[in-house]
Amino acid sequence: MVYNNFLLRLFFSTFLIFIYFIFYYINFKYIFYFILLIYILIFVEIFLYFKLYRILPIIYVLISLIFFITIDFSKIIFLDFNLFILTVITFDIFSYFVGKSFGKNKLIEISPNKTYEGLFGGTLISFSLFFLFAYYFDIILNIELIFYIILIISSAFVGDIIESYFKRKNNLKNSSKFIPGHGGVFDRFDSFLFSIIIFSISVNF
Numbered sequence: 001m002v003y004n005n006f007l008l009r010l011f012f013s014t015f016l017i018f019i020y021f022i023f024y025y026i027n028f029k030y031i032f033y034f035i036l037l038i039y040i041l042i043f044v045e046i047f048l049y050f051k052l053y054r055i056l057p058i059i060y061v062l063i064s065l066i067f068f069i070t071i072d073f074s075k076i077i078f079l080d081f082n083l084f085i086l087t088v089i090t091f092d093i094f095s096y097f098v099g100k101s102f103g104k105n106k107l108i109e110i111s112p113n114k115t116y117e118g119l120f121g122g123t124l125i126s127f128s129l130f131f132l133f134a135y136y137f138d139i140i141l142n143i144e145l146i147f148y149i150i151l152i153i154s155s156a157f158v159g160d161i162i163e164s165y166f167k168r169k170n171n172l173k174n175s176s177k178f179i180p181g182h183g184g185v186f187d188r189f190d191s192f193l194f195s196i197i198i199f200s201i202s203v204n205f
Contacts, residue, residue: 012188013089020085024078031081032073039065041185042193045176049184050166057166057186064193067200076203083133084199087152090129092160092191095122111164123153151198159194163187 023030039061046057099118107114130149134141163186167175175184 010093013093017085017089028076028078029073032071035068038185038189039068042175042189045184045186049172049176050170052171053166053169056169057163060162060166061186061193064196067197070204071196071200079137079139080203081199083130083139084152084195086133087126087130087149088156088191088195091122091126091153091156093122094125095119095157098122098125108161110168111161114161114164119157126153148202152195155195155198156191159191162194163190 019034020031023034042061043058046054046061050057095118098121099113099115102121103115103117105116106112107116107119127149131141133139134145139145163175167173167187175186177184
């Protein structure tokens, strides 16, 4: 089951990256509308499935959306956004895989499936891929960039915990059944919703 779920996550992430690059090939600005559609689907999930304490997740996703729409996709550097997306996706996938495969020490009660092993494993692999990305595209490494990656990984983790908290308050295992056998859209983009706030601040300020 662990490997099945991992493969589902990997397949879904690969599918999204494929769509992402199609939009980039046509016009990078279209990625804005693609992500906006994801926000709309998350709001729909909340209205349909979150029967208790609905206002809190709505406010949270709305705040994330406000930070997202402040990003000017006509001026943003494609490579910067790629690095952000790579960091969030790899951390999400591999923290899950390592945690499910080797995790023994529970990390936080709000999300009982989270383990220290998953957190450290996801962070290590995400950092490794970041260094490969930086090497391949000749990105100059410095303290500020490394600190930025740490912030993105940390915010991705926090986003995961926040979404888990909302699900637990609503007695939900998955945010919806929109993605058969794989949870909901809110589930799959929980790490993105909080980390995009950090990315927005970094490019705007």
